[in-house]
Amino acid sequence: MLAFKSFQQELDARHDKYERLVKLSRDITVESKRTIFLLHRITSAPDMEEILTESEIKLDGVRQKILQVAQELSGEDMHQFHRAITTGLQEYVEAVSFQHFIKTRSLISMDEINKQLIFSTEDNGKENKTPSSDAQDKQCGTWRLKITPVDYLLGVADLTGELMRMCINSVGNGDIDTPFEVSQFLRQVYDGFSFIGNTGPYEVSKKLYTLKQSLAKVENACYALKVRGSEIPKHMLADVFSVKTEMIDQEEGIS
Numbered sequence: 001m002l003a004f005k006s007f008q009q010e011l012d013a014r015h016d017k018y019e020r021l022v023k024l025s026r027d028i029t030v031e032s033k034r035t036i037f038l039l040h041r042i043t044s045a046p047d048m049e050e051i052l053t054e055s056e057i058k059l060d061g062v063r064q065k066i067l068q069v070a071q072e073l074s075g076e077d078m079h080q081f082h083r084a085i086t087t088g089l090q091e092y093v094e095a096v097s098f099q100h101f102i103k104t105r106s107l108i109s110m111d112e113i114n115k116q117l118i119f120s121t122e123d124n125g126k127e128n129k130t131p132s133s134d135a136q137d138k139q140c141g142t143w144r145l146k147i148t149p150v151d152y153l154l155g156v157a158d159l160t161g162e163l164m165r166m167c168i169n170s171v172g173n174g175d176i177d178t179p180f181e182v183s184q185f186l187r188q189v190y191d192g193f194s195f196i197g198n199t200g201p202y203e204v205s206k207k208l209y210t211l212k213q214s215l216a217k218v219e220n221a222c223y224a225l226k227v228r229g230s231e232i233p234k235h236m237l238a239d240v241f242s243v244k245t246e247m248i249d250q251e252e253g254i255s
Contacts, residue, residue, distance in 0.1 A: 017072060017076075017081070018081060018084050020072060021072055021073075021084040022084045022085075024065055024068055024069050024072070024085070024088065025069070025084060025085045025086075025087055025088030025089075026087075026088065027065050027088075028062055028065045028066060028069075028085075028088030028089070028091065028092055029088045029091045031058060031061060031062045032062055032091035032094065032095040033095075034058060035055050035058040035059055035062070035095040035099070036094065036095050036098055036162055038051060038054060038055050038058065039051065039055055039095075039098055039099060039102060040162070040165065040166060040169065042102060042166075043166060043169040043170045043172075043175065043178075044169070044173050048102075052099070052102070052103065055099050056099075059095065059096065059099065062092055062095070063117065063119075065088075066089075066092065066117055066145055067119045067143060069085055069088075069145055070117070070119060070143035070144060070145040071143055073145070074143060078145075082148070086148075086150075086151055086154075089147055089148075089151045089155070090154045090158065091155070091158075092155070093113060093147060093151060093152055093154075093155025093156065093159075094156075094158045094159050094162065096108060096113055096116070097113075097155060097156060097159045098159055098162050098163075100112075101159070101163065101185070105181055105185065106185075107156065107185075110147055110149065110152045113147050114144075114146050117144060117145045117146070117147070118142060118144045119143045119144070120141060120142040120143075121141040121142070150201050150203065150204065153193075153196075153200070153201075153204050153207075154203055154204065154207060157193065157204070157207035157208075157210065157211055158207070159189075160186055160189060160190075160210070160211045160214040160215070161214050163182050163186060163214070163218070164182075164186075164214040164217050164218050166178070166182065167179045167182045167183075167217075167218050167221060168217075168221060171221060171225070176225060179218060179221050179222050179225060182218055183218045183219055183221075183222045186214065186215045186218055187215065189211070190211055190212065190215050193207075193208050193211055194208075
């Protein structure tokens with residue numbers, strides 16, 4: 001009875017920890033989505049720097065939630081609780097990579113994301129930019145959370161959908177250059193995912209179809225801009241592309 005009572009306490013503690021992680025993951029997902037919605041305003045906002053600064057503040061708040069996750073997982077095997085936090089981490093990767101693309105027109109690496117997720121008690125939870133070993137982490141009171149390759153890939157795959165929306169929105173505001181930049185970037189991302197193909201995790205191969213859809217819509221917009229851009233007034237371009245996007249969706253549904 002004593003042995004089973006200890007088993008019960010251990011299982012209850014593990015279940016409670018799992019539930020706390022699920023709640024934190026939900027908070028991370030919600031705040032990351034809000035950051036993405038904020039960044040979409042950049043296509044029509046007059047002051048781009050103001051929105052980027054505000055998005056950085058929001059992402060700092062998300063990292064404080066990730067710090068709580070890292071503290072919960074301190075001394076635990078992360079992979080035992082990975083299912084509880086994977087949704088939030090994917091959404092965070094999507095938000096960070098979207099912000100990085102707007103700033104630099106390039107893809108943020110997994111190492112860069114992980115460097116932002118090293119926390120110390122000295123700066124009250126803000127990122128510590130100097131990585132340290134696990135032994136030093138325990139001595140200095142630092143926590144870290146590493147994004148797994150699968151979470152990174154799934155987050156980047158979701159990013160393509162946001163870039164497609166940004167492309168259509170920017171055209172509606174008369175920005176002709178962004179669609180071609182996004183199209184070139186999405187082709188490179190699609191090529192990278194094609195190398196993985198069906199050899200990677202099941203979730204990654206599922207995202208490949210969605211990625212292909214996003215790329216097709218952006219390429220269609222670029223084609224219309226190149227061929228018919230001079231014929232259509234700028235304020236009507238967004239309507240033309242939204243109609244074409246609906247036609248593509250209907251054709252894919254039929255096929």
